[in-house]
Amino acid sequence: MDFLKQLQIQSLNSGVSTGSNWINTKVGKLESYSPVDGKLIGSVMSADKKAYETAVKTAEKAFETWRTWPAPKRGEVVRQIGNELRKFKDPLGKLVSYEMGKSLQEGLGEVQEMIDICDFAVGLSRQLHGLTMHSERPGHRMYEQYHPLGIVGIISAFNFPVAVWSWNSMLAWVCGDVSIWKPSEKTPLCGIACQKIIQTVFKKNNVPEGVSCLVSGGREVGEWMSNDKRVPLVSATGSTRMGKEVAKAVGERLGRSLLELGGNNAIIISKEADLNIAMTAATFGAVGTAGQRCTTTRRLIIHEKIYNKFKDKLVHAYKQLKIGNPLNEKNHVGPLIDKDAVTMYLNAVEKCKAEGGKFIVEGGVLKGKGFESGCYVKPCIAEAKNSFEIVQHETFAPILYIMKYKTLHEAIQLQNGVPQGLSSSIITNNLQEAEFFLSNGGSDCGIANVNIGTSGAEIGGAFGGEKETGGGRESGSDAWKVYMRRQTNTINYTDKLPLAQGIKFDL
Secondary structure (H helix, E strand, O other), X not given: OHHHHXXXXXXXXXXXXXXXXXXXXXXXXXXXXXXXXXXXXXXXXXXXXXXXXXXXXXXXXXXXXXXXXXXXXXXXHHHHHHHHHHHOHHHHHHHHHHHHOOOHHHHHHHHHHHHHHHHHHHHHOOOOOOOEEEOOOOOEEEEEEEEEOOEEEEEOOOOOOOHHHHHHHHHHHHHOOEEEEEOOXXXXXXXXXXXXXXXXXXXXXXXXXXXXXXXXXXXXXXXHHHOOOOOOXXXXXXXXXXXXXXXXXXXXXXXXXXXXXXXXXXXXXXXXXXXXXXXXXXXXXXHHHXXXXXXXXXXXXXXXXXXXXXHHHHHHHHHOOOEOOOOOOOOOEOOOOOHHHHHHHHHHHHHHHHOOOEEEEOOOEOOOOOOOOOOOEOOEEEEOOOOOHHHHOOOOOOEEEEEEEOOHHHHHHHHHOOOEEOEEEEEOOOHHHHHHHHOOOOOOOOEEEEOOOOOOOOOOOEEOOEEOOOOOOEEOOOHHHHHEEEEEEEEEOOOOOOOHHHOOOOO
16 A cells, blocks of 8 residues: 555564664564454564663653753754654555544544644744742742653553644653653554654754654553653543553652543533534534544433434434445545454443333444455444443444433533543534533533534644543643643842741841
């Protein structure tokens, strides 16, 4: 495939890199099979403890130099990375689509997110600001400033195999940090491709070896990182179960963790909604990335007066969905990541039925020509209760649960009545409903939208959620502060030493 050649993706690559150097290991390999057609794309050698140690020590050494570069100079490197990503947008987007299974449009969109965060980080490199405040003591000046932390460990998930790394690394780099990235073992070639793309820029700008390290492998790599005192911040994206383990390990050593975990997102559809907007938001939100986004729409909470009308429209829309090879732009839905995901999908369907759920669009595994990988499933819809155990659980698959409501208060209770708190939305033309949804008594999620869906966040705003979603924030706004340590400074420019709070200490 041409895009693999363009990205220089070759079989049996080392999966450990400190920048331009690739470290060979002998502990085994990660084999990447495409869920699109079941074919082996390539293999990546996993990290062993020795290779991990080499990466950490190289990163530590690089930090001592990188932190001294002026932030705008670091930003200039990131600007060039953005340009390099523009050159490779098409092949990298195709690799994301082929290795992960999301539609080509979504694969290209993910690379665009990388480009956008580069642009954001370049501007940020000239705006890393603190505050100045008045001192109660005469002849004193107080201010605060931010300094880089050191090594930022990044653990990313398969569903966004490149974008989440860029959210973290580009901000960390302009802040003066260095990074060690453990990409998902299900999408290792995307990590190799990104490391190769930035190599050219780093070499051209004499960036110290170790500013960007790649450490491929399984769960053990994440455990090494989480328990490593030399890694002051671990940013982890994945399941709530995984996040709890990371938080426990990092917390025990009093490190920092930035967690982006599960979502169980709902759209409230008001009786005063524009149903065309609601239909597009609900359908894309539910089936985009085959239901494997953390912001996927998993629940529709529909006003009883329009429930039947909207249900019929929804069933009709699902009949129009085209499922197949995601590299074919005519297809809306690609495969699940692997057969384990298919099993979880089937189990969730059965659990919903066992609890009393009624499927108005039936699910199932697709077979035959074009579906040989065994990873293609039918997006399905079930009438269900919010209290069902399976509805309270996040299933990474295109299963949509719908339910009725009478009052906005009831709808918001349903919306908030799950353990997760990532993304939420209301579709309404009623200003009072919209404002109440966004008020202190409304959505309890980190993201709350009006007249758009739950999926598709822009990089300008901080991304993240509450409750079992982990409480972390990445990407825009002031999310950069988590990658730095805050320092308060007081300067006395007099020949006297008055004490704070009027304390007297005369000798």
